[in-house]
Amino acid sequence: MTQCCINPSILSADFVNLEAELQRISTADAVHVDVMDNHFVPNLTIGLPVVQRIQAVSPIPLDAHLMIADADRWAPGFADAGLASVTFHAEASIAPVKLARELRTRGSKAGMALRPATPVEPYLDMLSELDMLLIMTVEPGFGGQAFLDLTLPKIRRARAAIDGSGAGVAIQVDGGITEETIVRAAEAGATIFVAGSAVYGADDPAAAIERLRVQGSR
């Protein structure tokens, strides 16, 4: 059986008690940190100084999701902060191959994200430059949205291309992941699942993580 990874999103956490909120998800594989700039997406969250503090106190690795314009300029600083993985949006990068290499050089795993409407095909020849492909299953910008089933064929195509290429790229999905939708995303080929409301909206986040882990493993 392939064990999946569950990465709770702190977007759904209490931002005034971040250290305690991190402890509540300490059994997760990584904490997903959503950085938004009000340009790439119509929402604004936290920047590098807060992410650095999260990195300093988190009991688990950080998985940053940068929903920011001009990723080529800003993403390397997050890798310099020692984050386990840094994911930029393909739509926000002028030179994605160069940026992915730079993230790896600086010691982070390199992730690249695609909006629901962005096809994966133009990026298949750069798979070997990536550790992770993030296929958004909602329009980026807000937590608590419904999972878009129209993204499932893209997940399947990405899975087939990755398996065919022999590149060790993980497929992450983000948005609307619940105990129900995680099954469809896992069947399509995703192995890393971001969950905001499904974890932090639960009375017992640790139990919610475990249930998602069971449902998402194949």
Ligand code: DX5
């Ligand atoms: C949305 C963010 C997600 C969000 C997921 O743009 O990238 O990480 O927090 O939240 P849920 O799981 O509630 O859809």
Ligand code: ZN
């Ligand atoms: Zn995210």
